[in-house]
Amino acid sequence: MPKILIVGGGYAGFYTAWKLEKWLRAGEAEVTIVDPLPYMTYQPFLPEVAAGSIEPRHSVVSQRRHLKKTTVITAKVTRIDHASKVATITPELGEPWEFDYDVVVVTGGAVSRTFPIPGIADNAIGLKSIEEAVAIRDRVLTNFDKAANLPAGPERDRLLTFVVVGGGFAGIEVFAELRSFASSLLEFYPQLSFDDTSFHLIEAMGRIMPEVSLPTSHWVIKHLAQRGAEIHLDTQLTSAVDGNIELSTGESFASDLIVWTAGVMANPAIVRSSDLPVEERGRIQTRADLRVGDEDDWVADAWAAGDIAAVPDLTGGGVGGYCVPNAQHAVRQGKLLAKNIVAVLRGEEPKEYFHKNLGAVAGLGVGSGVFQSGNIALKGLIAWFAHRGYHGLAMPSWERKFRVFWGWWNNFWLGRDIVSLSAVQQPRAQFEAFAARPKVVTDAAPQAKAAPTASAAKKADPKASAALESKSATTETKAGGSAAAKVVAAEPVAAK
Incomplete structure (x- = not known):
């Protein structure tokens, strides 16, 4: 075979x-x-995973479960x-x-395709895997928890400033989804306000989303600006050392989350x-x-x-x-x-690949989206339904489709799950902190031979015992009295 x-x-x-x-x-x-990896990741769902709208495991497809006749080697x-x-x-x-x-x-x-920008390799995170999307979601939630305990100031601003680099479809979608996610979190953090959060998207070109028409891309920029998100066009990221963002325009600010989507x-x-x-x-x-x-x-x-x-x-x-x-x-x-x-x-000729793009659809957060097909452009709620309908049906296998749609249905009634599981990245930390460990046994230095006590000497040799007691009494007298005498003298005071 x-x-x-x-x-x-x-x-x-x-x-x-x-x-x-x-x-x-x-x-x-x-x-x-x-x-x-033992699974296929449905990458169009990664922005929604990062925003807590989809359960992470529902956006991946197990190879061993669905490839039943194929030998799977991890x-x-x-x-x-x-x-x-x-x-x-x-x-x-x-x-x-x-x-x-x-x-x-x-x-x-x-x-992810990156450039040698100082600080990017050490501080940024991509959006190509399910693990990255989960880490982004947990970072946002954890930063809100930390910021809620801080007074207004540079440290709180750094925790609540989020940066996305790259204005393609992936960048715009995760940027808009995170803006929507952050806005929904504010009701659970009364210490924080909308103005405390800051979102910046950095794009080196003069436009975003080249897959859609220019008027549609302008609508997306205006729409995100109305929601408190800022898009920097014709702008390059020049440094991100220690999370300090420096732009080619001269602007600078600090951020604790940098998402890189500028190409593959x-x-x-x-x-x-x-x-x-x-x-x-x-x-x-x-x-x-x-x-x-x-x-x-x-x-x-x-x-x-x-x-x-x-x-x-x-x-x-x-x-x-x-x-x-x-x-x-x-x-x-x-x-x-x-x-x-x-x-x-079977001895037949292969066919050539020919597929004309039927359109582009993007989610911009819960209840908002954009769809472009030729000269037809849909915006807002109807485009959001088109986005979810298309990608929900495109998910491989009915088992995965059901999980995704069921999750969306639950979120409609119950809201997004806002639990951060960032500790899963160091799952043994708590266990190690309290785990009992065996005592370290070291080789002690040989001790000097102890002098014989009076009782021991008395048993061994009565005459030697008498000499020892006499010597001890003489020594104590010179030192100002025996310890036993001091204790006896103190007893009446303590009893009194």
């Missing part, structure tokens, strides 16, 4: 494996998926030698091993460790039919899709002629990739 190895379990990888299970005949191929692929068709798999524990395959599918996704790049850990062709932007060179290669030639038995692949956009709407790295393309590429692999296994 041919062995199909899928490197990466994100959108493209998960959907490729999921659809291969559906379309492959019994015994036609053996599928293995390798990813360091580890990293640290080398792809396609010339020999061998991949090196490195688990978190244990020794690496080599995996022989017949067909490789590279869907390793993307990571193909996962370099996978790209640099393979012998597959790479284009100038560091992505795997991929044809429109999702085979690795270019227009003139391709690499046999090698496929790629998603954010790690440079897939030509045949609609002409892509940046630089390639599909932009987003969930909409990754999901559809994964489905087509599975069909094309099955077609090639």
